[in-house]
Amino acid sequence: MEFTIKQCVAWSGDLTTAQDWQAYSQGDKKLSDSNELPSLKQIPAMQRRRLSPFAKLALHCALTAADECLTTVPSVFASRHGDLVKTSKLISDVAAQEMLSPTQFGLSVHNAVGGLFSIYTGNKAPLTAVSAGEDTFFTALLDALAKLKANNYSQILLVYTETLVPQMYQQYIAQDEVSIACALLLEPANLEEKSEQDADVFSLQMQQNNSQQTIENSQMQVLDFLKFYYNNSKAVSIKSKRHLWQLNKSANAS
Amino acid sequence: MSNLSEEVKQLIIDTLDLEDIEPADIDYEDALFVDGLGLDSIDALELGVAIKKAFDVKIDNNSDDSKKHFYSVKTLCEFIEQSAAK
Numbered sequence: 001m002e003f004t005i006k007q008c009v010a011w012s013g014d015l016t017t018a019q020d021w022q023a024y025s026q027g028d029k030k031l032s033d034s035n036e037l038p039s040l041k042q043i044p045a046m047q048r049r050r051l052s053p054f055a056k057l058a059l060h061c062a063l064t065a066a067d068e069c070l071t072t073v074p075s076v077f078a079s080r081h082g083d084l085v086k087t088s089k090l091i092s093d094v095a096a097q098e099m100l101s102p103t104q105f106g107l108s109v110h111n112a113v114g115g116l117f118s119i120y121t122g123n124k125a126p127l128t129a130v131s132a133g134e135d136t137f138f139t140a141l142l143d144a145l146a147k148l149k150a151n152n153y154s155q156i157l158l159v160y161t162e163t164l165v166p167q168m169y170q171q172y173i174a175q176d177e178v179s180i181a182c183a184l185l186l187e188p189a190n191l192e193e194k195s196e197q198d199a200d201v202f203s204l205q206m207q208q209n210n211s212q213q214t215i216e217n218s219q220m221q222v223l224d225f226l227k228f229y230y231n232n233s234k235a236v237s238i239k240s241k242r243h244l245w246q247l248n249k250s251a252n253a254s
Numbered sequence: 255m256s257n258l259s260e261e262v263k264q265l266i267i268d269t270l271d272l273e274d275i276e277p278a279d280i281d282y283e284d285a286l287f288v289d290g291l292g293l294d295s296i297d298a299l300e301l302g303v304a305i306k307k308a309f310d311v312k313i314d315n316n317s318d319d320s321k322k323h324f325y326s327v328k329t330l331c332e333f334i335e336q337s338a339a340k
Contacts, residue, residue, distance in 0.1 A: 021328060045273070045274060045293055049270070049271040049272065049273060050271065050296075098302050099306065099307060100303075101294050101300060101303065102296060102299035102300050103297075103299075103300045106296065
């Protein structure tokens with residue numbers, strides 16, 4: 001299906017603005033190890049104190065991308081590993097027979113950040129949390145587009161977040177992972193009145209990958225997407241172990 | 255003011271990530287929850303676990319007594335002292 005991207009907000013280390021990501025897509029800037037986090041000054045200190053780096057990345061991108069429709073927009077929150085730093089600390093506490101922290105426990109579930117978003121904005125629209133291995137980013141995009149179409153929504157928010165997994169799990173990680181969040185405000189391309197006439201129209205296709213590829217791609221799909229979004233190419237195809245994803249981009253003719 | 259109250263205040267700050275608050279900012283007799291310091295129900299659970307760990311006291315989660323014990327730093331200190339004396 002065809003769609004437009006009204007807002008794209010991404011944050012990874014010191015790549016924080018559209019200009020940074022443009023430079024990244026052209027090879028002028030690189031991903032860094034910087035742990036710089038958004039300050040989220042708009043959230044009261046008493047609420048902000050419970051936000052992990054994972055939650056800060058996600059909320060900053062979500063709140064910025066959906067600024068015009070915070071209280072009404074439906075959303076899809078996606079992450080491959082979730083806030084694993086929190087989860088693994090809890091598991092360690094279980095193993096050590098320590099009492100669990102109720103706060104950490106409550107905020108460790110996969111839809112916790114979506115919940116925080118909903119509480120802070122007062123948004124009661126439908127919200128899902130997606131995790132789908134290396135295909136998480138494109139699966140979440142597919143989920144968002146399916147909901148957009150099936151429910152005739154005028155907009156939907158996609159929020160993808162990943163932070164580095166704790167040391168004890170690093171040996172299982174095949175991709176070159178970075179801490180990153182990316183939020184997209186998506187709209188159907190066939191809205192009758194187009195406010196931005198020069199907005200690119202995108203389409204996404206998914207097929208099974210039957211080539212029996214056994215190794216994960218080294219690059220995260222969210223970075224494939226951001227490179228494609230900010231550069232001049234018209235199409236990109238990404239193979240994963242299970243799927244073949246194709247994204248197309250065309251200038252809006254109308 | 256007793257050492258215990260300073261200890262309890264520091265425990266509240268550390269446990270609940272109250273970054274910008276000093277022990278001196280927490281009033282001995284003022285309400286900790288809602289109107290006073292502004293803590294919420296999640297903080298109550300978290301603080302309960304921390305007090306259990308630090309002072310080895312038993313807390314009945316849903317009793318009215320617990321609400322009284324957790325009203326202020328003063329009531330918490332009294333509760334901890336009572337429990338220790340038993």
